[in-house]
Amino acid sequence: MFNRLSRRHFAKIAGWSALGLSTKSASGQTPSGTQAGPSNRGQPSSFPGHFLWGTATSAYQIEGAVNEDGRGPSIWDRFAHIDGKISDHSTADVANDHFHRYKEDVQLIKALGAKAYRFSIAWPRVFPEGTGAPNPKGLDFYNRLLDELLANGIEPFATLYHWDLPQSLQDRFGGWRSRETSKAFADYAAYVAERLSDRVKDIFTINECSRLVYSGYGAGIDAPGLSLPPQELNQVMHNVALGHGLAVQAVRAHGRAGTKVGPAENLVVCIPAIETPANIRATEIATRELNAGYLTAILEGKYTDGFLAYAGKNAPTYTAEDLKIISSPIDFVGLNIYLPHHYVVAADNAAGFSLLPFPKSFPHMESDWLKIGPEAMYWAPRQVAKLWNVKSIYITENGASASDQPVADGNVYDLDRIMYLRNYLTQLQRATSEGVPVLGYFLWSLMDNFEWADGFEKRFGLYRVDFNTQRRTPKLSASFYREIIERNMVV
Numbered sequence: 001m002f003n004r005l006s007r008r009h010f011a012k013i014a015g016w017s018a019l020g021l022s023t024k025s026a027s028g029q030t031p032s033g034t035q036a037g038p039s040n041r042g043q044p045s046s047f048p049g050h051f052l053w054g055t056a057t058s059a060y061q062i063e064g065a066v067n068e069d070g071r072g073p074s075i076w077d078r079f080a081h082i083d084g085k086i087s088d089h090s091t092a093d094v095a096n097d098h099f100h101r102y103k104e105d106v107q108l109i110k111a112l113g114a115k116a117y118r119f120s121i122a123w124p125r126v127f128p129e130g131t132g133a134p135n136p137k138g139l140d141f142y143n144r145l146l147d148e149l150l151a152n153g154i155e156p157f158a159t160l161y162h163w164d165l166p167q168s169l170q171d172r173f174g175g176w177r178s179r180e181t182s183k184a185f186a187d188y189a190a191y192v193a194e195r196l197s198d199r200v201k202d203i204f205t206i207n208e209c210s211r212l213v214y215s216g217y218g219a220g221i222d223a224p225g226l227s228l229p230p231q232e233l234n235q236v237m238h239n240v241a242l243g244h245g246l247a248v249q250a251v252r253a254h255g256r257a258g259t260k261v262g263p264a265e266n267l268v269v270c271i272p273a274i275e276t277p278a279n280i281r282a283t284e285i286a287t288r289e290l291n292a293g294y295l296t297a298i299l300e301g302k303y304t305d306g307f308l309a310y311a312g313k314n315a316p317t318y319t320a321e322d323l324k325i326i327s328s329p330i331d332f333v334g335l336n337i338y339l340p341h342h343y344v345v346a347a348d349n350a351a352g353f354s355l356l357p358f359p360k361s362f363p364h365m366e367s368d369w370l371k372i373g374p375e376a377m378y379w380a381p382r383q384v385a386k387l388w389n390v391k392s393i394y395i396t397e398n399g400a401s402a403s404d405q406p407v408a409d410g411n412v413y414d415l416d417r418i419m420y421l422r423n424y425l426t427q428l429q430r431a432t433s434e435g436v437p438v439l440g441y442f443l444w445s446l447m448d449n450f451e452w453a454d455g456f457e458k459r460f461g462l463y464r465v466d467f468n469t470q471r472r473t474p475k476l477s478a479s480f481y482r483e484i485i486e487r488n489m490v491v
């Protein structure tokens with residue numbers, strides 16, 4: 001329920017540009033079969049030869065051990081302990097106990113044949129107070145994890161911030177309401193880059209700026225659970241984007257040569273309702289406008305005229321220097337793609353597009369926000385490549401919740417998840433075969449975990465987790481994914 005509300009809220013806010021605004025698109029190349037880019041070798045339905053297959057998790061959702069080795073409290077510890085915030089009344093104090101079981105979990109990744117793993121670093125393990133004295137014991141967990149991954153031939157991709165803000169920053173500065181948090185984030189990023197970039201070559205700054213802002217500070221259904229008025233909310237948005245930019249600079253300044261850095265954003269995904277040239281063009285305009293506060297700002301170094309006109313007196317306060325920082329050059333764009341947010345048609349209005357309403361019968365997965373629109377996986381990276389001439393894209397998350405009940409033989413035959421993945425991956429293959437520069441795909445998630453306000457009620461894993469015994473069991477989708485990885489094609 002909580003997530004349904006959050007996604008709706010987000011879609012509502014994201015729909016502002018349909019109100020009739022003038023738009024102008026950045027130029028870029030049209031992905032096409034003839035364009036230079038990764039080419040498919042082997043069978044026509046295969047992915048590029050160097051395509052990287054992986055899975056994804058995040059620290060608070062799996063680690064547990066919230067009080068071990070000097071970790072400080074995070075806003076999610078505080079939030080999950082407030083009665084009524086998590087639908088099954090759980091917390092992630094233990095979660096998957098990954099902190100103690102990481103070696104076993106690395107073997108789960110290896111068993112899939114995956115060559116990459118996206119995980120996040122818990123800021124409060126590394127800086128228990130968010131700033132000040134670092135906690136080397138906290139960082140050591142990630143040293144151990146990295147060594148284990150590399151010893152097993154798995155390339156680590158680290159996210160610096162997946163929502164577990166040190167509580168102290170919330171108490172002292174109001175969290176992302178203050179630029180102090182953006183600056184503290186850069187210091188933390190510098191520290192991590194300096195110490196871990198000998199082994200982590202690819203770093204994501206912030207996971208889903210837009211969700212952390214709207215669900216955490218707007219709808220109040222994610223930590224820290226605030227519902228701020230529009231101007232303050234826009235300021236949070238700006239401070240988060242600024243934090244991203246400062247972290248990019250910090251990684252560049254303190255990471256080893258060759259360290260790559262970029263965002264992992266949940267783009268508002270716009271799809272042409274019918275694939276006509278006019279609708280495709282209108283959809284690109286919509287994508288640029290509906291992502292104005294995040295990806296558009298990061299890639300263009302400005303807030304669009306449409307966004308500023310809509311925000312009016314509620315626009316954030318910022319300087320030209322801020323925008324330069326926000327748009328610091330990045331090495332790749334990470335996209336979390338789960339659902340189609342809007343189906344679009346060209347329209348004879350000031351915006352140039354209209355967003356169609358969803359019929360009540362539109363299909364969704366176990367989480368009712370998770371609409372099934374596989375073409376999202378084709379159009380989103382294609383638009384990002386074209387609108388902003390982006391040359392390297394990772395799908396940093398994609399996956400589905402399912403009911404996942406074991407049957408009499410003890411197995412989970414998650415045919416619905418397989419159906420979802422097969423369709424999305426077919427669309428991804430369509431994109432790569434046309435030259436859209438997607439370099440890799442991280443499936444959410446390696447295993448069932450603490451799904452934020454849904455607690456343990458929603459399951460996204462390739463491995464089922466029994467949270468009483470911590471036993472991990474592969475679902476049918478794990479075999480399906482292993483087959484895809486092995487053959488480098490959708491099966």
Ligand code: BG6
Binds near residue numbers: 208211336367452454
């Ligand atoms: C993504 C997040 O937005 O969605 C993940 O990055 C999250 O952390 C996933 O687990 C599923 O969302 P939810 O709200 O159903 O847990």
